[in-house]
Amino acid sequence: MAVSVDAWGVDLAADLGVPDEAAGVVVFAHGSGSSRHSSRNRAVAESLRRDGFATLLLDLLNEREEQEDRVTGRLRFDIGLLAERVAGAVEWTSRREVTRGLPIGLFGASTGAAAALVAAAGTYLVKAVVSRGGRPDLAGPALSRVRAPTLLVVGGQDEQVLDLNLAAAEQLAVTHRIEVVEGATHLFEEPGALEEVARLAGSWFREHL
Secondary structure, three states, X not given: OXXXXXXXXXXXXXXXXXXXXXXXEEEEEOOOOOOOOOHXXXXXXXXXXXXXXXXXXXXXXXXXXXXXXXXXXXXXXXXXXXXXXXXXXXXXXXHOOOOOXXXXXXXXXXXXXXXXXXXXXXXXXXXXXXXXXXXXXXXXXXXXXXXXXEEEEEEOOOHHHHXXXXXXXXOOOOOEEEEEEOOOOOOOOOOOHHHHHHHHHHHHHHHXX
8 A cells, every 4th residue: 555654754655565464564775766666676575475574665765856866866875865764664664553563674675775774773673684686885884783684685697796795794793694696687687586586585584573
C-alpha cells in the first residue's frame, strides 16, 4: 500500500507491504538515480515478503529534490542526507501500528548501501543490513560504528566494487560476510543473479531478524 513516511519532518513517498504474521520488516535504501519503483529492489522485496518479512520501499528524496537532482545529480551522492532519511524511515517504521515491535533490517543498493550503513551506525533499532552491489566505502568512518550484522553481496564481474567491498569489510567490527555472485555484473541482470541476491538476503534476515 502507498504510504507517506515522515522522515524528520520531510514527507517521503513509499510502498509498504506487510504479510500475515511478519517476522520482521526490511527498509530499502535505493541507489543513485533510482527510486522505490526500481524493478530490482521490487523483485527482492517481493521475495522477502514471501519469506515472511514486511517491506518498505521509499523514495529518499521528495518530489522537489528529485527534480533538482535530475538536473544536478548532487543529492544522490549526499550520503549524510540520504542516511538521515533512512534513519527517519526506520524511526517511522518502529512507531507505525502494523510494524511496531518488529525487528528492522535495511537493504541498500549502490550508494543507498552507504546510507543504510551510516544509518545503522546511529541507531540500535536496525538489527541487520544487506548491501547489494553497494558502495560501503562511501560510509566512511561510520563503518567502524555499525552495530548490525552486515552482508555484502557483490557480482563476481563487478571487480572494482568487489575491491571496495573487501576493503570496507575490514573496517566492520560486527558480524559480517561477503557473498560473491559468480558471473554477475553490477546490476545483477544475468539470469538467476537477482534471485540469488534475494535468496542470500532472505537467509541473512532470517538469521539476524
